[in-house]
Amino acid sequence: MVGRLRAVRLADVFGVVLLFVLLIAAAAPGLVARRDPYEIEPSAAFQAPSTLHWFGTDESGRDTFSRVVHGTQSSVLIGIAAMAIGLGLAAALGTLSGLGGRLADYAVGRLLEVLFSVPVLLVALLAIAVLGAGVVPSAAAVGIAVAPGYARIVRSQIISARASGYVEAAVVLGRSRGVVLRRHILPNVTARLFALATLGVGQAVVWACSLSFLGLGVVPPNTEWGAMLAAGRPYLTNAWWLTVFPGAFIVFTAVTLTLLGRTLQQRNRER
Amino acid sequence: MSRLALRVLGAVFVLWAVVTLTFFGTQAIPGDPAEAVLGGPGSRSTAAQLAQIRAQYGFDRPLWVRYLDELRHLAQGDLGVSYALKTPVTTLVGQTIGATLTLAGLSLVVAWAVAVVVAVAATRESRIGAALASLLEITAVAVPHFWLGSMLILVFSVGLGWLPPISTPGVAGLVLPVLSLALPLAGFLGQLMRESFLAALDAPFTLSARARGESETRVRLVHALRHAALPAISLSGWAFGSLISGAVVVEALFARPGLGRTLLSAVLAGDAPVITGVVLVVATVYLVLTVVTEAADRLADPRLRSASGQRAGAPAW
Numbered sequence: 001m002v003g004r005l006r007a008v009r010l011a012d013v014f015g016v017v018l019l020f021v022l023l024i025a026a027a028a029p030g031l032v033a034r035r036d037p038y039e040i041e042p043s044a045a046f047q048a049p050s051t052l053h054w055f056g057t058d059e060s061g062r063d064t065f066s067r068v069v070h071g072t073q074s075s076v077l078i079g080i081a082a083m084a085i086g087l088g089l090a091a092a093l094g095t096l097s098g099l100g101g102r103l104a105d106y107a108v109g110r111l112l113e114v115l116f117s118v119p120v121l122l123v124a125l126l127a128i129a130v131l132g133a134g135v136v137p138s139a140a141a142v143g144i145a146v147a148p149g150y151a152r153i154v155r156s157q158i159i160s161a162r163a164s165g166y167v168e169a170a171v172v173l174g175r176s177r178g179v180v181l182r183r184h185i186l187p188n189v190t191a192r193l194f195a196l197a198t199l200g201v202g203q204a205v206v207w208a209c210s211l212s213f214l215g216l217g218v219v220p221p222n223t224e225w226g227a228m229l230a231a232g233r234p235y236l237t238n239a240w241w242l243t244v245f246p247g248a249f250i251v252f253t254a255v256t257l258t259l260l261g262r263t264l265q266q267r268n269r270e271r
Numbered sequence: 272m273s274r275l276a277l278r279v280l281g282a283v284f285v286l287w288a289v290v291t292l293t294f295f296g297t298q299a300i301p302g303d304p305a306e307a308v309l310g311g312p313g314s315r316s317t318a319a320q321l322a323q324i325r326a327q328y329g330f331d332r333p334l335w336v337r338y339l340d341e342l343r344h345l346a347q348g349d350l351g352v353s354y355a356l357k358t359p360v361t362t363l364v365g366q367t368i369g370a371t372l373t374l375a376g377l378s379l380v381v382a383w384a385v386a387v388v389v390a391v392a393a394t395r396e397s398r399i400g401a402a403l404a405s406l407l408e409i410t411a412v413a414v415p416h417f418w419l420g421s422m423l424i425l426v427f428s429v430g431l432g433w434l435p436p437i438s439t440p441g442v443a444g445l446v447l448p449v450l451s452l453a454l455p456l457a458g459f460l461g462q463l464m465r466e467s468f469l470a471a472l473d474a475p476f477t478l479s480a481r482a483r484g485e486s487e488t489r490v491r492l493v494h495a496l497r498h499a500a501l502p503a504i505s506l507s508g509w510a511f512g513s514l515i516s517g518a519v520v521v522e523a524l525f526a527r528p529g530l531g532r533t534l535l536s537a538v539l540a541g542d543a544p545v546i547t548g549v550v551l552v553v554a555t556v557y558l559v560l561t562v563v564t565e566a567a568d569r570l571a572d573p574r575l576r577s578a579s580g581q582r583a584g585a586p587a588w
Contacts, residue, residue: 110284110288111288113285114285114288114289114292116509116512117285117286117289117512117554117557117558118289118512118550118553118554118557119512119513119515119516119553119557120512120513120516121515121516121517121519121520122515122516122519122534122549122550122553125519125534125535125538125546126293126296126297126538126546126550128538129296129297129300129537129538129541129546130296130297130299130300130301132301133539202412202413203412206413206415209415210415210416210417210520213415213417213520213523213524214519214520214523214535215539216538216539229417229418229421233421233524236421236424236425236429236436237428237429237436240425240429243418243421243422243425244422244425247415247418247421247422250413250415250418251413251414251415251418254412254413254414255409255413258409258412258413
């Protein structure tokens with residue numbers, strides 16, 4: 001039991017430290033990487049990692065370390081935007097389904113069933129086909145694609161909150177529907193959604209980077225991890241650093257947010 | 272039998288809804304479809320050419336007429352003709368679906384194999400087992416398919432020179448794409464199966480099997496594993512979906528022909544019939560898998576056969 005507690009705390013500390021590193025890289029990339037991520041230097045192309053260029057240089061001699069650090073901002077922001085869109089849609093659908101009565105619940109349920117039959121990335125590609133390629137469309141596409149999964153979770157949490165003892169007590173005490181919803185159901189659901197959103201941002205970063213890798217989101221030479229990986233793919237055999245480092249940062253981000261989301265979920269459960 | 276009929280009817284409804292959503296979705300693609308037929312905005316087509324294509328493809332008819340027409344054609348198994356390639360979509364899908372299903376099927380098999388090993392090796396005391404399981408789980412949620420694939424290329428193609436860096440016909444060219452798809456899925460399935468496996472080891476039926484004097488191997492492989500497999504079997508439809516999502520990226524990474532790449536180029540070209548065709552085919556396979564796994568669930572779990580779908584409310588064991 002003691003070991004379990006200590007393990008949780010260690011993961012917490014680890015998660016917070018990683019998040020701190022991530023936030024600094026996103027908020028003030030210039031502090032961490034002093035070189036200009038767009039400055040080309042053709043004579044220094046394809047330099048392997050060294051003390052001068054920690055992560056090496058790309059085909060135009062741009063500093064990969066600087067580009068990866070500066071890429072944090074766009075990659076993480078797109079992930080957060082996608083998650084916000086997805087969660088917003090999910091909250092609307094889930095609330096409608098959980099509180100809108102039987103007919104609404106049935107309609108939303110069928111709609112979700114339909115959306116589930118098309119894989120996430122295919123939904124995102126459909127959205128891209130309509131919205132066009134680019135930064136904002138790719139965030140929207142990821143949001144739309146992940147929304148059904150979250151809508152289902154929101155719905156089940158609203159229903160379980162509605163069936164809980166404290167809501168029943170509030171109803172018995174004669175509280176109005178609006179008060180019960182505002183004071184008892186929504187706070188309970190939002191705390192859980194916050195944990196879920198933290199977990200989801202990591203996933204959204206991975207999806208958005210996948211779209212950029214396919215050439216549908218951020219395009220090279222802009223600094224975004226998926227776009228950097230797409231640009232580095234042709235040189236995989238001779239310049240491994242162009243692929244290893246941006247990808248490692250995607251994994252690093254997703255792991256950080258996953259650990260943090262797990263911790264928040266654990267807290268919710270203990271409360 | 273009526274249950275199956277109902278399920279099939281439900282699946283047909285879902286397919287109709289998928290077609291409807293994709294039809295109206297593809298109608299919203301910006302740009303003139305006639306221009307897409309003539310090769311996109313860069314083709315500098317004349318007004319006369321555009322008018323001719325509109326008449327030929329029926330783009331000038333009202334939306335609802337085209338929608339009903341589309342439904343009629345799809346019901347007859349006609350997926351239309353690609354705007355960009357001028358080939359029937361059924362031919363395009365037929366040429367590529369085999370490659371994608373092979374990739375997805377093999378990945379599913381490998382993922383299951385890894386997941387079963389992770390689950391069966393699980394004990395409550397083993398810290399290494401727990402650490403390995405969490406590592407796999409982190410891989411599942413945090414490592415993008417295309418990066419895992421790139422790392423595999425770096426190690427096995429560039430470093431060791433064992434396998435080709437792009438997908439070639441034959442077994443050697445399949446290994447890396449399959450691994451890049453299978454490992455993240457194995458992480459999900461392994462974690463899931465490990466948990467239910469551990470729960471099954473504590474269940475009364477395990478105790479009674481042990482009391483009957485059955486060997487530990489038999490208890491683990493026959494009794495516990497069967498129960499551990501259940502939640503993972505129910506997820507097969509979802510697993511297929513996630514493999515198809517992954518296949519789009521992995522096919523691009525390994526330059527491997529398949530449904531994913533067909534869809535990707537169709538999205539880039541605004542090729543509505545191909546987009547609709549691929550989405551419809553994928554949804555069909557998903558629905559067939561869901562119906563089949565529900566039946567498989569019933570076979571594996573006797574409690575489901577009599578119960579009227581009250582799985583969620585039933586006690587765990």
